[in-house]
Amino acid sequence: MANIDLIIRRARLDDREVDILVSDGAIAEVRDAADTLDTGDAQVVDASGLTVLPSMTDCHVHLREPGFEYKEDIESGLRAAAWGGFSNIMCMANTKPVNDTAPVTEMMLEKAARHWPGGPRLFPIGALTKGLKGEELAPMAELADAGCAAFSNDGVPVKSTELFRRAMEYASDWDRVVIDHCEDPYMGVAAGVNEGAVSSRLGLPAQPDMAEALQVARDVLLAEYLELPIHLAHISCRKSVDLIRFAKARGVRVTAETAPHYLLLTEDYLEGEATQYDTNAKVNPPLRTEDDRQAMLDALNDGTIDCLATDHAPHAGHEKETEFDVAPCGITGLDTALSVTWQLVREGKLERGAFIRAWTMAPCSIFNLPVNTFRVGDPADFFLFDEDEEWTVAADTLHSKSKNTPLLGTTLKGRVKTHFIQGKKIV
Missing domain, CATH: 3.20.20.140 (Metal-dependent hydrolases)
Incomplete structure (x- = not known):
């Protein structure tokens, strides 16, 4: 596993709990989550309770x-x-x-x-x-x-x-x-x-x-x-x-x-x-x-x-x-x-x-843009998503510079917790 540099542990993907292995910015393997895993020198992210989406x-x-x-x-x-x-x-x-x-x-x-x-x-x-x-x-x-x-x-x-x-x-x-x-x-x-x-x-x-x-x-x-x-x-x-x-x-x-x-x-x-x-x-x-x-x-x-x-x-x-x-x-x-x-x-x-x-x-x-379907070789572009987190749409919860949405004041459910592009964390 020497060339695996990122492992996402116990994320929900569709109806499965999986471990996602990333190498050189690409999906190396998606496998059913294991109780133990040789992680080597890879960065390990615990995604228990979170959904992973492309x-x-x-x-x-x-x-x-x-x-x-x-x-x-x-x-x-x-x-x-x-x-x-x-x-x-x-x-x-x-x-x-x-x-x-x-x-x-x-x-x-x-x-x-x-x-x-x-x-x-x-x-x-x-x-x-x-x-x-x-x-x-x-x-x-x-x-x-x-x-x-x-x-x-x-x-x-x-x-x-x-x-x-x-x-x-x-x-x-x-x-x-x-x-x-x-x-x-x-x-x-x-x-x-x-x-x-x-x-x-x-x-x-x-x-x-x-x-x-x-x-x-x-x-x-x-x-x-x-x-x-x-x-x-x-x-x-x-x-x-x-x-x-x-x-x-x-x-x-x-x-x-x-x-x-x-x-x-x-x-x-x-x-x-x-x-x-x-x-x-x-x-x-x-x-x-x-x-x-x-x-x-x-x-x-x-x-x-x-x-x-x-x-x-x-x-x-x-x-x-x-x-x-x-x-x-x-x-x-x-x-x-x-x-x-x-x-x-x-x-x-x-x-x-x-x-x-x-x-x-x-x-x-x-x-003709890059896409991740979680097949081996796909770009490791995915985010961890808390389906149950509630948040209110407000000026201080929106990252856009402008706030012109009719959803202001509305409580929504589901929030990105962290986001990886080509295996690198961007937020």
């Missing part, structure tokens, strides 16, 4: 640096990721300047390496068009060579179908996938509330679910015609799920994600006695109906929705402390995503296998 991947995060460091920066965002159980973070390009040139990409990677040299790993997403203006393609070859893992126009849908088609084609030349924010650019853009009875009672400008589904339909038709992959961001409604399910049945190379807030909350939250007009719940796409929420859970369980992603969108307090219709859209999620989605597993609403697939294997397969 580190998660978040393929949709806003880290705000450069340009908006008062909301979040790479150091603070990766700190929230580390404590949230994430080893891979993909960050969107809506920075200032926009990540549409190699120097911006390289700066992001340099900051990540300086502040978190052992991970979480940062994978920038390059802008699809210059300045996210939707007028001219960004230099994709330059961005791919600099380290961009995918391309997206983020929250600014590309109006020109012809330009979007060319973007998908050019991205494929560098084996990259285009991620699309599906929103009709003329229909209730970024309204932040679902169009229906609730928005009418609240007197707010709203966006119908059709605004998302129209763009989903365009994208899957393009993907089928071009025989190229497309990834659809933060899906929120049943109409979109039905289109994606139909496309997958036809063999279209479409993948999709949803976010934890679409599994937990509905538009009704905005009419609550204590939460009416809560700008912390203003998000794009908006919280939808109970039927849409159930559709998201069903689609995750049956694989129609491939991934979970936080769409972590930090904003400073003063930006949210204003009238609902002028407040920015966005919810922070890196700190809370694990507890929220694990609670759904505990309640039997989300299958454990779907949880693991959606947070680990699926996003890593789509974007």
